[in-house]
Amino acid sequence: MEKVDYIIRGDYIVTMDESLTVVRDGAIAVKGNLISDVGGFDDISKKYSSEKIIEGSNRAVIPGLINTHTHAAMVYFRGIADDLPLKEWLEDYIWPAESRLLSPEFVSDATELACLEMLKAGITTYSDMYFFEDASGRAAKKMGMRAVLGAGIVDFPTISGKGADEYLKKAEEFINDWGKDELITPCIAPHSIYACGPDTLRKIKNIADKYNVPIHTHLSEAKWEVEEVKKRYGRRPVEHLYNLGLLDGKIIAVHCVWLNDEEITMLAKHNVGVSHCIESNLKLGSGIAPVPQMLKAGIKVSFGTDSAASNNDLNILSEMSTAAKVHKAISNNPTALDAKTALLMATQWGAEVLGLGKITGSIEKGKAADIAILNLDKPHLTPMYDIYSHLVYSARASDFETVFVNGRLIVDNGRLCTADEEDIMSKAREWRDKIK
């Protein structure tokens, strides 16, 4: 009988492995940061013993959800201005507040709140693009989350630097500093092809290749962006990226709302991973990405919340539910984006898009123990016929009770173990008074 650190039990273990195995009355043995075994509870309890057993009656155990695009620290701007055109929202509210207040301290405090919200919503990994990512990394690590982090790179001065050369130098330092961390994966994050010229993008590609890190970038979010790129370079955005040599499996392409058929084919051919941020795209009136077409072409599509300032939460369950419904209506086809596909996008495919497909995204032997447990004993989850249907169409973020990241118990029965929730929320209220 092998001793393990945890035995996690569940009425349903939704593994999201290649054959989409669901184990009824199952259990997971966790040793160190890894999953040692998954199987029926009877089997697991014959093979392993543990002092710490997480009980599983009326519980569903799923891989921790993956948020492939956010600007975590912008959670401090949640609801500061809504129902406005993007330009007014940015120029009158977000940018003035950012240029007045952004600092490593702001980013660190705000990232803690974002991680708290995400962890309690079953999210164990997120991918971030913002300023002062060093502070963000320290906060994520303190909170115990897995993260892919990259400071946004643009061709003009911002609060964090004078221009591309400075950002690129800092990005390289950041990659060197965090490259060996177990939880934090550094990446390089050109804001977009309209904010980074060809020269900057080529330098970014060189750095990405040199260090083997992902490139996280916004792509074809708004219609004007496509027109602007066509005007400047005579090509559509995807073609422009291809011409610059950037189109490959290292790219995390965020939004991809305005694609034509040729671009979809190109993204598929070059194994580009996509982050679909449906709630943000809807709320800002940007449009609706052609997700069923992308999936049909074989593109790995995942979910991103975008920032809580434009969404207004960090909730992958709700992105799944919204996406599964909206794409049915838009394609006039109730079989579009079914529940299993939505959950794949939120787990294993999300991990693959971030280059972490061998580490997280499913509950399998040898993978990191990134695990989220939901309580099914709720009126809105009763009765139960199909676990995938409930997870995508009926479950709420508040149904998550217990969360492990990398084998560590981070949320225990609804309470954060790694920091004080009240502290995090009072710091947010203090910052709010300065922001307002």
Add this chain to the structure above:
Amino acid sequence: MEKVDYIIRGDYIVTMDESLTVVRDGAIAVKGNLISDVGGFDDISKKYSSEKIIEGSNRAVIPGLINTHTHAAMVYFRGIADDLPLKEWLEDYIWPAESRLLSPEFVSDATELACLEMLKAGITTYSDMYFFEDASGRAAKKMGMRAVLGAGIVDFPTISGKGADEYLKKAEEFINDWGKDELITPCIAPHSIYACGPDTLRKIKNIADKYNVPIHTHLSEAKWEVEEVKKRYGRRPVEHLYNLGLLDGKIIAVHCVWLNDEEITMLAKHNVGVSHCIESNLKLGSGIAPVPQMLKAGIKVSFGTDSAASNNDLNILSEMSTAAKVHKAISNNPTALDAKTALLMATQWGAEVLGLGKITGSIEKGKAADIAILNLDKPHLTPMYDIYSHLVYSARASDFETVFVNGRLIVDNGRLCTADEEDIMSKAREWRDKIK
């Protein structure tokens, strides 16, 4: 100092009165079933005393939400089949289960579960169309909810009768039996103009006029329905209703997805109230109702969840959030359907659509005390800039803590007071085994 039954305090009292007053550090005095007064806490506490004070720190107090369209008892079919075309879903799953099992006992037990879910999600009033509405009425009353109920009328035999004449007779009896109830409002509910011929619809109108009750009907949900009505009657659905003399403020017109401009003008001119069921329409791939156009024309639009079998929950907060986002994207206008309008649709306008605008829908002196209280002390509601934004874009059904209906405390700090939650859920699990 006047004695009252409750003083309900809140950091924010969101009244939804005509001037959309929000009282900071406010309070509500409740006596019997009515709101006696609303104002600042200091004022209220000088004028009233009560043994029961509901504390309000970090709490938002709003009018109970109104669900203007559901088939409550279908909650027992939640998730039984998803991601299917409507025809297959109905013919292979829903109808066989209904014809095998429906009974007053089924409807009563299932309605209790639906009421439990709705009450815990801050919904205090719902409008229902299904079978065995007598059983439904008794269940809603036991649970303490306000409801507008009508058994569906069609021209063909069903489990509850042989044809139109029998349904009409029963509908009249139902109206007589429940007409004087304080919580239950009977209505008459032709399923649709494709399931009820002109003769049946005229008889329904006569009964509605005789007893002064609303007419609750599905209207232009699917595209084929419009074609079918045009083929049979040579007119589009709204024109057909007008020609039959049914188009007036008594109609609760559900869905209204496939309207042309003339029909929108007609609905507005005749004060028809609309129930917008966006999540159901999306999930079944029915289409997206032209809500911004209806609002612009002056139509009172409200929210309905439709049944939990097609949605898959009974959650008006989430309907608000989905609708506010989707209509921005569809109209390519981020200012479409702003947060205040969404909350009006979910409260006062919902009450008006049901003919209950003077009784419920806002927190005002003289109205029934139908009140829902949310806990704002949550990471996903931090920080706070604007209460409407938080209610529509960030709050979750699980944030509701305490709910009053008609002056009675129904949900107290998350627990139902009127029945045993565990009993209701175990009955659901027993029925599930028979359904499956």
